Amino acid sequence: MMTRRALITGITGQDGSYLAEHLLGLGYEVHGLVRRVAMEDQEQRLGRIAHLLDRIVLHPATMESYASIFRVIAQQDYDECYHLAAQSFVAESFEDGFSTMNTNINGTHYLLAALRELQPRCRFYFAGSSEMFGKVRETPQRETTPFYPRSPYGISKVTGFELTRNYREAYGMFCCSGILFNHEGPRRGMQFVTRKITRTVARIKLGLATELRLGNLDAKRDWGHAADYVRAMHLMLQQPAPDDYVVASGESHTVREFCDLAFAEAGLDYRDFVKADERFLRPAEVDCLLGDPRKAREVLGWRPKYTFRELVAEMVQADLARLTH
Numbered sequence: 001m002m003t004r005r006a007l008i009t010g011i012t013g014q015d016g017s018y019l020a021e022h023l024l025g026l027g028y029e030v031h032g033l034v035r036r037v038a039m040e041d042q043e044q045r046l047g048r049i050a051h052l053l054d055r056i057v058l059h060p061a062t063m064e065s066y067a068s069i070f071r072v073i074a075q076q077d078y079d080e081c082y083h084l085a086a087q088s089f090v091a092e093s094f095e096d097g098f099s100t101m102n103t104n105i106n107g108t109h110y111l112l113a114a115l116r117e118l119q120p121r122c123r124f125y126f127a128g129s130s131e132m133f134g135k136v137r138e139t140p141q142r143e144t145t146p147f148y149p150r151s152p153y154g155i156s157k158v159t160g161f162e163l164t165r166n167y168r169e170a171y172g173m174f175c176c177s178g179i180l181f182n183h184e185g186p187r188r189g190m191q192f193v194t195r196k197i198t199r200t201v202a203r204i205k206l207g208l209a210t211e212l213r214l215g216n217l218d219a220k221r222d223w224g225h226a227a228d229y230v231r232a233m234h235l236m237l238q239q240p241a242p243d244d245y246v247v248a249s250g251e252s253h254t255v256r257e258f259c260d261l262a263f264a265e266a267g268l269d270y271r272d273f274v275k276a277d278e279r280f281l282r283p284a285e286v287d288c289l290l291g292d293p294r295k296a297r298e299v300l301g302w303r304p305k306y307t308f309r310e311l312v313a314e315m316v317q318a319d320l321a322r323l324t325h
């Protein structure tokens with residue numbers, strides 16, 4: 001069989017790094033789009049893929065420029081394109097909705113338009129999000145649940161989702177969206193609540209911090225492990241026909257429960273350290289997310305390997321190990 005070639009936008013992020021590893025393991029030739037500054041500052045910006053650099057090909061481009069994306073797509077053919085690049089921090093999208101919209105909506109549109117122009121047979125994956133369900137219309141959320149986004153980020157993802165569907169229907173392209181619920185792991189960025197918790201737990205345990213300041217402890221999320229979720233992305237593009245899929249664990253937990261387990265993993269009681277801080281509250285909150293992964297299970301044969309407890313334990317242990325070595 002011919003080696004398949006995949007292009008990943010957002011390859012330097014948590015999901016991009018796990019997906020690159022997964023595709024390399026399957027024998028793919030893996031390419032990534034990265035900002036030019038990242039190529040010039042590899043130590044700081046390519047940390048998550050440092051161990052893969054001799055096995056992948058990086059191309060400088062920015063999701064803000066159609067010309068830069070067009071140039072990369074024009075250089076060679078790809079079998080599959082995974083569009084993961086985005087401004088993905090919900091709280092930041094309230095601070096600067098314009099740049100979130102610009103990068104997330106136009107970036108997706110540029111990439112789809114360039115593929116349509118140059119490689120309409122390339123299979124395309126769009127990283128949709130459970131944030132699109134926002135103020136949820138039904139529980140659990142599934143592929144048919146109406147969207148009700150609650151942040152500029154959520155709105156940008158709904159638009160990206162609609163663009164992806166429209167390219168599928170209007171131009172007959174193989175375009176899929178994964179509606180991924182929260183997915184975490186030791187490579188998660190520090191600003192997201194899970195990593196903020198596990199890193200601070202490790203710092204407290206080692207005497208480097210004395211408290212953890214958080215916003216809404218009652219928010220509920222359906223959390224899984226990113227290494228599991230990237231397998232679903234790949235499976236979507238191997239199906240006979242393009243479609244959209246919810247990817248979730250099917251379990252929901254509060255931020256408080258995450259804290260409880262994470263502190264306990266280090267032999268601590270979260271009630272002694274967690275402080276409420278309204279600076280971390282959002283202007284509009286998504287209170288409760290719970291996904292129904294039945295379609296992904298039945299059609300893709302996808303099943304997560306990690307339990308919630310294993311996810312929390314791995315993240316705490318990884319942060320403890322990082323700070324002690």
Ligand code: GDD
Binds near residue numbers: 194282
């Ligand atoms: N980040 C953060 N920091 N969140 C906090 C804090 C805090 O100090 N305190 C409470 N939270 C709550 C947030 O209000 C939210 O309800 C929940 O913890 C999770 O926040 P994040 O980890 O920032 O993730 P998110 O759910 O907003 O978004 C993530 O998941 C989406 C999929 O549902 C991101 O990865 C998105 O890019 C992704 O699409």
